[in-house]
Every structure is written in structure tokens, then in C-alpha cells.
């Protein structure tokens with residue numbers, strides 16, 4: 642089956658981008674939401690699903706991080722304000738996030754499906770997504786809720802290194818780059834995300850407990866929630882995820 646996917650330019654930059662890639666995929670299309678605490682491994686699983694299932698990985702966090710590269714003229718006051726919230730580990734206001742997603746509706750209409758990572762993050766965002774999808778006559782297939790004890794999550798976050806150029810994600814012990822502090826893919830120096838400092842991690846965990854954890858109940862009531870243990874190696878978790886998706890009626 643030929644589907645439109647993989648090219649995240651439209652998602653990262655917004656409606657000004659028009660190009661889309663075509664590629665065949667064996668399964669799907671899937672329309673999925675990934676839930677789970679900061680650092681549980683959503684992005685890592687999304688990368689695997691993107692490679693193997695061909696579903697486009699759409700992360701609102703990546704959109705905000707990509708905004709750092711915009712020129713002063715392109716950086717709207719709302720985006721500038723969003724970057725300040727993000728640095729502190731706080732959630733960006735719903736109105737800003739929803740405006741950003743609405744600008745990128747074409748990604749949600751993509752016949753290749755999508756993998757929403759980091760959105761929705763509050764009940765009002767989830768309700769807005771339900772409405773957006775309903776208006777497009779689209780349905781979610783499942784909401785994957787990754788779970789793991791908090792101490793292990795903090796260890797994942799504090800060892801994370803990311804590539805500011807190609808956005809690849811590494812970990813100092815569990816997924817080290819071949820050359821210390823250098824990206825395997827593009828050779829750029831790796832960085833620690835600004836919101837991976839201990840003070841911001843605490844704020845992010847609190848925001849998750851208060852605003853994002855209640856989403857599990859929201860999606861359970863809609864019959865969409867699929868809980869997946871995030872313990873173990875990325876490959877094990879990926880296999881668990883695919884099995885859980887395949888077992889759904």
C-alpha cells in the first residue's frame with residue numbers, strides 16, 4: 642500500500658511546508674496517541690514504530706524545540722512564550738498548543754496515520770482532539786499508556802543526550818553513542834536538554850501527575866486505553882506494544 646508519511650517537515654514547520662513523501666508500509670495505518678510520564682521512553686518507541694510500521698511521529702515537544710532555530714522575525718510572541726514555559730518544565734498553555742495542532746491538521750488527515758507524542762497532555766487538549774478528529778471523521782485506534790516506576794524514569798531522563806541537529810536521542814549508559822558525546826547519525830556534538838536539569842525534571846513530573854495522568858481515565862472511558870509496561874530494553878517494549886495493538890479487536 643502506498644501511503645503518505647515520514648516527512649515531518651509539515652509538522653515541525655507548519656502549513657507553509659507543502660512537500661510530502663510517499664512510501665510503502667506493511668501494516669496500519671495506525672492513528673495512535675502515546676501517553677506516559679516524561680522520560681518513560683515515548684520518543685524512543687515512536688522512533689521504532691516510525692521505522693517499522695511507517696507511522697509518522699508527531700511530537701509537540703519537537704515542534705517547540707524546532708522553534709528555537711527560527712529567526713527572530715519567524716518566532717511569534719506565542720512561540721517565544723512557549724519556549725519559556727518549556728525551559729522551566731511547565732506545560733505550555735492549552736490555547737498555544739491547540740493553535741499549533743490546528744495549523745497542522747493536514748498531518749492528522751494523513752492516510753498513513755499518525756503517532757501523537759506529547760499531545761494531548763491535558764483533559765481540555767484531549768477533548769479538543771476528540772472534536773478535531775470527529776469533524777474530520779477520523780478515529781483513534783488506541784492510546785498507548787507507558788508505565789514505569791518513577792525512580793527508573795528519572796534515571797532515564799538524567800542520562801539522556803540529544804542531537805540538536807538531527808534530534809536523535811541517546812543515553813549515557815543504556816544507549817551510548819559510538820563516540821562519547823557525538824551523534825552517531827550526523828556527527829554533531831550531543832547536548833543535555835534544557836528541561837532535563839533536576840529542577841525542571843521535578844516541575845515536569847508534578848505537571849504530569851496533575852494534568853496528564855488524568856488522561857488515562859479519559860481514554861479508558863472511551864475504550865481506547867492500552868497500558869504497556871515500559872520496563873526493559875526498547876526492543877522488548879516495542880514487541881509488547883505491537884502485540885497489544887494486534888490483540889485489540
Ligand code: AP5
Pocket residue numbers: 677678679680681682683684685686700701702703705726727728730731732733734735738758759760761762763766797798800801802810811812813815816836845871872873874875876878
Ligand atoms: P516532550 O518533548 O513531549 O517531553 P516529555 O513528554 O517530557 O517526554 P520526553 O521527551 O522527555 O521523554 P520520552 O518519554 O519521549 O523519553 P525518551 O524516549 O526520550 O515535551 C517537552 C515540553 O514541551 C513539556 O515539558 C512542555 O513544556 C512542552 N509541551 C509539549 N507538548 C505539550 C502539550 N501538549 N501541552 C503543553 N505543553 C507541552 O527516553 C528518555 C531517555 O531514556 C533517553 O535517553 C532514551 O535513550 C532512554 N531510554 C528510552 N527507552 C529506554 C529503555 N527501554 N531502556 C533504557 N533506556 C531507555
